Amino acid sequence: MPRASEPVVEFRGVSKSYVLHGPPLGIKHTLLHLPAVLREARSRPVFMALDGADFTVERGECFGVLGPNGSGKSTLLALAAGALRPTRGEVIVRGHVCPLLETGAGFHGDLTGRENALLNGMILGLSRRQVRERLEGIRAFADIGSFFDEPLRTYSAGMVARLGFGVAVHTDPDLLLVDEVLAVGDEAFQERCLEHIDALRRRGTTMLIVSHDRRLLARHCDRVLQLRAGRIEALAPPDPSWLPARPGAA
Amino acid sequence: MLSAWRHHLELIAALVGKEFRIRYRSSLLGVLWSLLNPVCFALVLYAAFRPVLHVPTDDYVAFLLAGLFPWQWFANTVSSAPAVYLGNATLVKRTALPRMLLPIASATNHLVHFGVALGVALPALMLTGHRPAAVWLAGIPLLLLLQGAVCLGLALTLSALNVVLRDLEHLTLVILNLLFFMTPTLYPEEMVPEQLRAVFAVNPMYHLVPLWRHLVLDGRLDGPALAGAAACAVAALLLGLAVHRRLEARLAEGL
Numbered sequence: 001m002p003r004a005s006e007p008v009v010e011f012r013g014v015s016k017s018y019v020l021h022g023p024p025l026g027i028k029h030t031l032l033h034l035p036a037v038l039r040e041a042r043s044r045p046v047f048m049a050l051d052g053a054d055f056t057v058e059r060g061e062c063f064g065v066l067g068p069n070g071s072g073k074s075t076l077l078a079l080a081a082g083a084l085r086p087t088r089g090e091v092i093v094r095g096h097v098c099p100l101l102e103t104g105a106g107f108h109g110d111l112t113g114r115e116n117a118l119l120n121g122m123i124l125g126l127s128r129r130q131v132r133e134r135l136e137g138i139r140a141f142a143d144i145g146s147f148f149d150e151p152l153r154t155y156s157a158g159m160v161a162r163l164g165f166g167v168a169v170h171t172d173p174d175l176l177l178v179d180e181v182l183a184v185g186d187e188a189f190q191e192r193c194l195e196h197i198d199a200l201r202r203r204g205t206t207m208l209i210v211s212h213d214r215r216l217l218a219r220h221c222d223r224v225l226q227l228r229a230g231r232i233e234a235l236a237p238p239d240p241s242w243l244p245a246r247p248g249a250a
Numbered sequence: 251m252l253s254a255w256r257h258h259l260e261l262i263a264a265l266v267g268k269e270f271r272i273r274y275r276s277s278l279l280g281v282l283w284s285l286l287n288p289v290c291f292a293l294v295l296y297a298a299f300r301p302v303l304h305v306p307t308d309d310y311v312a313f314l315l316a317g318l319f320p321w322q323w324f325a326n327t328v329s330s331a332p333a334v335y336l337g338n339a340t341l342v343k344r345t346a347l348p349r350m351l352l353p354i355a356s357a358t359n360h361l362v363h364f365g366v367a368l369g370v371a372l373p374a375l376m377l378t379g380h381r382p383a384a385v386w387l388a389g390i391p392l393l394l395l396l397q398g399a400v401c402l403g404l405a406l407t408l409s410a411l412n413v414v415l416r417d418l419e420h421l422t423l424v425i426l427n428l429l430f431f432m433t434p435t436l437y438p439e440e441m442v443p444e445q446l447r448a449v450f451a452v453n454p455m456y457h458l459v460p461l462w463r464h465l466v467l468d469g470r471l472d473g474p475a476l477a478g479a480a481a482c483a484v485a486a487l488l489l490g491l492a493v494h495r496r497l498e499a500r501l502a503e504g505l
Binding site: 018078081082083084085097099106108110111115118119122123124125127128151 | 256257260261264265268271272275276338340341342343344345346347499502503
């Protein structure tokens, strides 16, 4: 359990760069120009996906990350999830993290919803017994009726998202990482997810939400980090102007 | 710390269970295929080689089977290893699941299949008049351990290496073909020319297949072959751990 005074997430001068490979050269070219190819391989250009990110996420905070495609949002989340390691700097995460990136990582089409939920829950850090005890809650949350015991390949995209989200919120994370997943699923389900996110927040769960939907972030987040080309452009409470003016107000 | 270990063991069991379910869910004969595969392979080889290859044994089918079961275990582990990380890309890219659990689960899966096959094949062997030998009690666990280590080491190596070098997937199959003919499965090990034995010895199955065959059919455990197998097991395991440790951090980016 993280102590209340310590931030749940700390990024200290974190950079992440990827080596660019260029177009594949083909075996003929590689063999004919081997020395040149090897020389170039040693000095390949790098792409800075995230450049010197410095910030902390406090306990219980809902922290938004906003930015256009390719600005480093997903890299930031993968670093917080522990899936990537930084090239430079240090990422510190205190407590149990539950990534809700691309719902249902590790789901398999031939397994039923129940079997997938069991395995996914364990992959996300629960013991077999804990998942068993929570299966009923997951089933109720996903609300996909008898499909729960059907193979996943018979599911619609929305149903897969429901199941994935159901498992994730039942892992009692200290930190929940949310990536655009809310885009799938119908309005009623999205509403329920957001309600659940609020409920988790009241229980003290810290959230890191990535989106390019300003409105969503403005509604839920305490602070929003804006990324552009891997650099932090701003870190501040969301701008009230992002919310649409309510009809009848003012 | 203890609970982390327990969680990892549970996860390996769950991942192996997943493989079993996926593989046999819509198949009629199910887990029987772990047995039928080597048996069918043995019949094919029997038909193909009995007329041309003179092997001094009165029961060539039993001879083939005793070698093919362990060979299939080895071949299945090695041929599926390069796909381990590629087939689980989302898990690697999106979660902090300890990477190594995936190749470990894959290797365990094939070990379990072999165990099932052995559990049926040994009683069947006794029905045909073979007597169980006391040395089985020590020999079977020992060979399981040695071949298990070989398989795990190669699974760790190939799964991680294939992420950065995709050609490996194809190379593996070619090399596996070569190794099959460098393994005394079709022929007794005495038929390997003296001057080639040192070369063949780098092949772990060169030691393990005769070991299994003599253990099961003749009730004996060969010392020199055992030493060779142990050396291969240690080498494979060290290679696997070194390669995997080196590449582990790059897996998520390579996928």
